[in-house]
Amino acid sequence: VGGHPLLSYRIAFPLAVPRWPNFPFGKSLSLICGALSWLRDFEQKKHQEEARLLETGTIPLSDGTEQPPSLSSSCKETPDTPRPAGEPDWVTQYVQKKEERDLVDRLKEEQVRRKKREERLQQIRHNAxxxxxxxxxxxxxxxxxxxxxxxxxxxxxxxxxxxxxxxxxxxxxxxxxxxxxxxxxxxxxxxxxxxxxxxxxxxxxxxxxxxxxxxxxxxxxxxxxxxxxxxxxxxxxxxxxxxxxxxxxEKPKRRRPEHRAACxxxxxxxxxxxxxxxxxxxxxxxxxxxxxxxxxxxxxxxxxxxxxxxxxxxxxxxxxxxxxxxxxxxxxLQGQVVLIDEAHNLVDTITGIHSAEVSGAQLCQAHSQLLQYMERYGKRLKAKNLMYIKQLLYLLEKFVTVLGGKEHPLFTLGTELKTINDFLFESQIDNINLFKLFGFTERYGTVLAASREQPRLAGFQHFLQSLQPAVTRTPVTPVEEGEAGVPRLASPLMHIESFLAALTTANQDGRVILSRQGSLSQSSLKFLLLNPAVHFAQVVKECRAVVIAGGTMQPVSDFREQLLACAGVEAERVVEFSCGHVIPPDNILPLVVCSGPSSQQLEFTYQKRELPQMMDETGRILCNLCTVVPGGVVCFFPSYEYQRQVYAHWDKSGLLARLAVRKKIFQEPKRANQVEQVLMEYSRCIKCCGQAGGTVTGALLLSVVGGKMSEGINFSDNLGRCVVMVGMPYPNIKSPELQEKMAYLDQTLPRGPGQPPPGKALVENLCMKAVNQSIGRAIRHQKDFASIVLLDQRYARPSILGKLPAWIRDRVEVKATFGLAFAAMRKVSPAFPSPLRAPPSPPPRSRASLLCPVSPVPS
Ligand code: SF4
Known part of the structure; x- marks a missing residue:
């Protein structure tokens, strides 16, 4: 795909590479135009072969000879059936002839059906x-x-x-x-x-x-x-x-239950x-x-x-x-082509989709519904179905018990991580066939939910009270108001069904997290999927080709190792394809800054980042940048908590007021429904400042990596002339889930020579993926331009630099001091297209005043 105006991306074709036309479109459209033109060619070829076959009964070979009717590779339906050794020739010939006749008949039928369908669609098109x-x-x-x-x-x-x-x-x-x-x-x-x-x-x-x-x-x-x-x-x-x-x-003799309205x-x-x-x-x-x-x-x-x-x-x-x-x-999906776009979070998405969680409240409600169902319909059920319902009830009781029933008074509050087998043993349900039970819930889950006409919940609540007197007596179910204010319950059996499905995963591929809190309704059981490839393998196996594409796919090793290699895809079947960026080299200035204006080393580790001098230094850097960058500056912090701390510190120290001289300050909102409003105000402010002149030259948006504004939002043109990344957003390495995943990868993936252990690589990849997503918010089209400032000396490490997208990595400049970085920004500014040169050139200044025109830099 050549010349698309968006960001570079990588594509993996495990099975086949379509022929790509040279459309000057964006990523998604380039993908689809390539795939659709392949489809068009494929269908044309298939129709030609069919027509020839039906006409002549033979297919011409490339060497000019003819072959008997059997479909070519593109439309082959059945493999050549191997004939038993010693079979008489006339039998073989008869069988072959019959297969040929069947094939021709099938093709004729298909042709008629296709024709009919096409005629019908044609008719609809022209017949209002x-x-x-x-x-x-x-x-x-x-x-x-x-x-x-x-x-x-x-x-x-x-x-x-x-x-x-x-x-x-x-x-x-x-x-x-x-x-x-x-x-x-x-x-x-x-x-x-x-x-x-x-x-x-x-x-x-x-x-x-x-x-x-x-x-x-x-x-x-x-x-x-x-x-x-x-x-x-x-x-x-x-x-x-x-x-x-x-x-x-059936015209029943007995009175049927009252019918509810059909849609x-x-x-x-x-x-x-x-x-x-x-x-x-x-x-x-x-x-x-x-x-x-x-x-x-x-x-x-x-x-x-x-x-x-x-x-x-x-x-x-x-x-x-x-x-x-x-x-x-x-x-x-058999034989089809799958395009997965925006796939940078594919591993996490698959993990999330298959990681089920059930709360104590949902367990209770599911038990209650099942009990009611059994009481009401038990006599009419088949013995086998009744047995499954009883098994489900037993299993739910055991789940509740393992979360803190009176039979286990020694349980301590907190989080515990177990292998699937250990969990099954501890819950005493290892003798139940979960596959069959899951099949039963999958088939009858919606039927088993209690009728809305009978919202009786007493049964299980009594059971709970007998089990654990301390159990909360607040409503144990998430209740939603329905019509006429009648409380109605969401179906908890759906959650149970997902959890049961998760428990059928192989022991080594998942873990169960038991979270025991003060009350049963707040406690929960969570399934953590460690190996997403088990679910992706089916897609890869069935499809003709799978395309994994995205704007910011670096680092790609996660996809290669955790998804494709673990799904059994051989390395030679994977094709990687990456496009460079179409912007001119001068339209981007990526800088790694190792120290601040007062020579403070920039290393935002957990231990150091909360030091007042680190927060002050970050504020000084932003003050300087805001002076020379027109329009919008977007600053990303590693977490909401840290952003809040820094904001409060700047407010106290007066830095916020100094920043406000040049930029109106916005913060990422806590609620998702406020994002739109903040963005509109941010954009309006930048537009107004650009027209009005004055000291305020735009807006500064304080945002969070992995937050609501780090993905899917375009800070194009004046909305993002500079993106600042404060520190490295490493995930919380103390989280038991991450630790388990790291240990799993260390055990299962091979470690290359000179490479870090796979678990450590995962942590680095998670961090850099988040960084790449955030800095990719700016520069959204061919004529866009922006500077990217990475504040942390750890970005200068070759292993980290190697994980930036190639179009940024090739242009990145590592600056040991902020003075050098600032000079580079000022030097390169005139080369940027005109808006960045908007501020009038200031008169020559001393280094100190140049570095911190708002507040003198302490020597
Ligand atoms: S989704 Fe269900 S309820 Fe809604 S219109 Fe369709 S059939 Fe009717």
Missing amino acids: QLKYAARRAVSVSAGAAEVALRGPYGVARWGSGQAFRPDPRWLSSHHRQIYYCSRTHSQLAQFVREVQRSPFGKDTRLVSLGSRQNLCINEDVKTLGSAQLINDRCMEMQRSKHEKSKAEE PFYSYEQLHLLRDQVLVGVKDIEQLVALGKEARACPYYGSRFAIPAAQLVVLPYQMLLHAATRRAAGIR
Whole structure:
């Protein structure tokens, strides 16, 4: 991918490298244009081969000879079946002929289906009346109650807890899809907009997948707010539809329980019409919702219905990286291409998705719900299902006990880390087959949740009180207000299900963290995944190619070692590709500053960084920088706590007032919903100062590495003319979770000659990844420019410098004193494009006054 205007990035293709066109676009669009042009070529080639095969019964070889009908490598469906030795020739010939005939028949069928589909999509494109047909069909189908949705594209029995299953007849071995995933819905929406602008925007069949929270159009359900409640209510409605339909079919003699309303947007005809509309033209989530409202069909299910026919599926990380979620959505990765964008946190994301936590409160509520369910339906259940429910109840009781029941009065409060096996032994559940139990909860989890009409919780609370008198008597469950103020409970069985799934991980790949607090409701059990490759391996194994891409992927060794090598991918199958930055060399000035204006060594270790002289020195540096840098200065601190300390210290010492002479000061807000407002004020201030003149030349934003402003926010142009990094944001090495992960890596990964132990390398990589993300907020396009100031002498170490992105590393200058660094900034300023030269050139000054024009530097 040449000449994109964003940051450098690396790509790993474990299996195949698509042919990349030379589009002058950004990273994501370059990726997708490359992948889509590969897909187009692939499909063309496949159609040509099919046509030739059907026409002649043979495929011409490159040497001009002909081969009997069997598909070439790109569309091969079945491997040549080895014939048993000694089989007579006529048998072999017969079998071969039959295979050939079958293949031709299959191809013909596929061709007919494809033609029909294409004609239908073509018809929809040119026939606006279909929209009206969709509306008309509402009245026809409104009363219909389908047990399942059936059609050429799939069969779904969501109400019964089964996963969406695309019709295998439709899934041709030739149909290749591209799955594009990114972190957030806004990134995905941005990506879809870019596809719309691209040369592929008109004729690509794209489906955007989202959660019910984003896609639900049933106002009664949507107003519930939380994702969990929306999911629960929707599933409940599908179930009630299923029950109702079954009841009607079976004509029961006994009175059935009262039916709850089914969702009016979940109907067979409407969803089919919506599916076709979804496939015509590229649509983002908002457009899908609008389309769903117009067609009166659920966009959540409609989009899932369209997956098998789509060429490009756009979805969030969680949906792609979690096997059960993939299954539930009907996603099949076999032979497909996966693009994982913004993948700098991929290892952490996979770890997070598969690290389940259950609180004591959730255990209690799950037990209560199950108990009610068993009391109510126990007599009607099959013996096997009843046994599983009893096992689940037993297991929940044991979990509660291990968190501090009266049978274990010697437990001390605090955190304890255990291997999976030790935890199972200690909880006395090692004799239970967790795989079967997990399978049961996965299948019936939503059914087992207690009916909302019966919010009786007494059973387990009594049990708890008998178990531990000291247990808190405050409500043990997270309660959310529902309609008419009726308290409603989020489904805790979902958490239990995730925790059970986690416990089925191999002993060496995970740990259980027991956190015993003052009350049971605050105590928790957490599963920590140590080896994310166990889950990524399945994706890599099934896909034709996996592309891991990002703007700031350095250091890449984590991906290579922790994900790909541990997933069993051989080194020669991994291709790394990195682009340089397109900005001219003079547009960036990365500096490592080893000492401050008063010659204080800059080393922000835990021991030294809280010293008053270190905080003063940081303030002096910022005062100097703010004098020469126009527009915005973004300063990153290693933690919220340290930022708060420094701010308070500057306030006391008067440094804050001195800073305020040149820049209006903003701080990163504590709440996520305030970020937008702070950014708007920050940007408005910079704009106003640029126009008004005066002593205040812009704004200073005090931010935190890994905080709300260190990722996904662009400080382009005047919003970030200088990024300052105070110290090195190493993670807390004393955290038991990190220590366990380090020990795991030391045991499992090989240590290269002259390399630090893998555990130590992990800590360094975590730190540098966070630094790279933060400093990457500035310089967002080809004509942008900024200086990057790294305040800590440890940045000068070769091993650390090597972990900066190449486009920064190649230009970095290490300055032993602040005087040299400041001189470099002033010297290079005129070379920067005009805005940086905005402040009038000051008259020549003595070194001291130059270094600290706001406050004289102590000698
Ligand atoms: S079927 Fe769709 S519209 Fe209806 S409740 Fe579920 S998500 Fe909402």
